Amino acid sequence: MKTTRQKSSVRKLAALRARLADAEEVVRAIRQGEVDAVMGAGKQDSQVFTLEGAEHAYRMLIESMNEGALTLTADKTILYANQCFARMVKCPLEQVTGSSFRRFLSEEDRATLRPLMKRSAKSGSKIPVLLHAGDGSLIPALLSIRELANEGSKDVIIGMVVTNMTEARRNEEMLRTLTHRVVQAQEAERRFVALELHDNITQLLCAVLVRSQALANKLSPHDGSAKREAVKLRELLGQTAEEVERISRNLRPSVLDELGLVAVLRDTSTEFAERTGVSVKLACVQLTARLPADTELALYRVLQEALKNVEKHASARHVTVYLTKLGDLVQLTIKDDGIGFNPDHHPARQKRKGGLGLLGMRERTTYVGGTLNVKSAPGKGTTILAQIPLIDRQPGGGGRRSRTNRVH
Ligand SMILES: Nc1ncnc2c1ncn2[C@@H]1O[C@H](COP(=O)(O)OP(=O)(O)OP(=O)(O)O)[C@@H](O)[C@H]1O
Ligand SMILES: [Mg+2]
Numbered sequence: 001m002k003t004t005r006q007k008s009s010v011r012k013l014a015a016l017r018a019r020l021a022d023a024e025e026v027v028r029a030i031r032q033g034e035v036d037a038v039m040g041a042g043k044q045d046s047q048v049f050t051l052e053g054a055e056h057a058y059r060m061l062i063e064s065m066n067e068g069a070l071t072l073t074a075d076k077t078i079l080y081a082n083q084c085f086a087r088m089v090k091c092p093l094e095q096v097t098g099s100s101f102r103r104f105l106s107e108e109d110r111a112t113l114r115p116l117m118k119r120s121a122k123s124g125s126k127i128p129v130l131l132h133a134g135d136g137s138l139i140p141a142l143l144s145i146r147e148l149a150n151e152g153s154k155d156v157i158i159g160m161v162v163t164n165m166t167e168a169r170r171n172e173e174m175l176r177t178l179t180h181r182v183v184q185a186q187e188a189e190r191r192f193v194a195l196e197l198h199d200n201i202t203q204l205l206c207a208v209l210v211r212s213q214a215l216a217n218k219l220s221p222h223d224g225s226a227k228r229e230a231v232k233l234r235e236l237l238g239q240t241a242e243e244v245e246r247i248s249r250n251l252r253p254s255v256l257d258e259l260g261l262v263a264v265l266r267d268t269s270t271e272f273a274e275r276t277g278v279s280v281k282l283a284c285v286q287l288t289a290r291l292p293a294d295t296e297l298a299l300y301r302v303l304q305e306a307l308k309n310v311e312k313h314a315s316a317r318h319v320t321v322y323l324t325k326l327g328d329l330v331q332l333t334i335k336d337d338g339i340g341f342n343p344d345h346h347p348a349r350q351k352r353k354g355g356l357g358l359l360g361m362r363e364r365t366t367y368v369g370g371t372l373n374v375k376s377a378p379g380k381g382t383t384i385l386a387q388i389p390l391i392d393r394q395p396g397g398g399g400r401r402s403r404t405n406r407v408h
Contacts, residue, residue, distance in 0.1 A: 068141075068162030071148065073155065076101040088141070088164050091134035101160075104131045117145055117158070131162070140165040179363050187252075187297070194251035197244055205241040212237055246271070250304065261296040262287060262323065265303055269321055272307045278316055284323040291330060295388050298364040299323075299332045302372070305357045306334040306384045314338025314382060328390045335383045343374045361386070 059080075062069045068085030070078055078101055086093040089104055102110050109129045116127045131139040144161040216230035249255075249267075256264040262284045269280040290296070303321065310316050316338030324331045343358075358374060361384070365372040370388030 068160075068164070070101065070160040070162065072101055072158040072160060074158070076158075079157070085162055088139060088162065089131055089133045090137070095134075104133075106130060106132060126163075128165075140169050176367070180367050183360075183364065183367070190251040194248045197248040197251070198254075201244050202241060202248065205237060205244060209234065209237045209241055253300070256296060256300055260287070260290050261299060264296075264300050265321065265323060268300070268303055268307065269319075272311070272319075276311050278310065278319055280319045280321060282321045285325045287325070291390065292368075294368050295330065295370075295390070298368045298370070298388065299330070299386060301364050302332055302361045302384065302386045303334060305361050309357055309382075310334075310336045310338060313341070316381070325390075330388050330390055332386045333383060335381065337381045340376045340378050340380045340382050342378060343376050 062082050063084075065082065065084060068088050069080075069082045070085055071080045072078055078097055078099055081093060081096045083093060086096050089096065105113060106129075113127065113129070119125065126142040126144050128140070128142055131141050133139055142163040142165055144163070146159045148157045148159045212230065212234040216227065216234050219227040219230050221227060249271075253264050253267065255267055265284060266282060269282045272278070273280040291299075307319070310319055314336045316336035318337050320333075320335045322331075322333040322335075324333075358372075362372045365386045365388060368388050369391075370386060373385040373387075374382070375385070376382035
């Protein structure tokens, strides 16, 4: 015979089993996406978050998206995640729903995410993060965050779209490698043409120049127009030889290889000032040793392109060139007092044609681990600032090369 106490315990146990079975069924249905409600632990007690019937259509849309879509509570509990997100983080959907979004973030991203989320939810800006997937891999992603109106409830619901950036990053990397190869091929070609010009054309021109000088000397003043023609011919040949030499120097100045950056900056500035009539003030730090070859070449090409732009676009009267060294950072500044422009809206960028100068400068500095800044405004002149760190770089990101391993 069971006592009354025993009977009551059996009843309670049966009731608890029934509730557990119910709860398990609800949890299973929520995880499978079969129901429209999720229980979440609130500050005081549990809360039910519902999806209304009309949202089924949205859910279908979201499930068919190629991006991760999530809804979160304010404390980042995942109320809903689509299959795409589960695949992205390589985690079964039933383990994603109900868990905290923070588990997919690094310590660092967790710390930076909180203030960014607030800002982004209002501005709609995107936050770059590295997601920690279930298999331990790291996935570069962009988070777009919006606070969703949750009518009839004071609880904030956050909507999040997660874009997998793996493919985009891979393409960027490939593009960067390709650009670098193009720059290397361009440098090799320039060097080759410069040598050909210098060794063959200039030599030939010099020989012709000497002959034309001899001819002019042989003709006496009595030969009148013939003598004048011979003198004129010699002058023209002299100018042609100088022009060929200038082109050859621009293609690849031997002074860069032989004497280094400061010498080539000085030569380039002097030649520019003499040819264009624009005054150039040059101030260079005393360098005790040569910089890495790729850094010297990058900085020389930046000056060359910047001066080309001054000549072509700026209508400037004065240019100032500074080479400074701040700790392990070498910095080249080229400042003109010309007409300036809006770097965000210049015509070349809008029409998506031409305009390779600034792009090339940026690519070259980025490849050697540096940055390029363009400060300009209409009527305010232009300042180009290239900064390159003098530290060992990883191969592929412009690994620091020995002097013998120049970009030829
Ligand atoms: N120093 C400058 N002063 C005024 N405008 C400039 C200056 N530098 C660049 N710009 C503006 O920026 C644009 C882009 O310059 P960029 O060097 O990229 O291309 P580009 O000079 O037009 O063509 P490319 O360099 O390929 O021959 C120029 O077309 C010009 O409008
Ligand atoms: Mg240009």
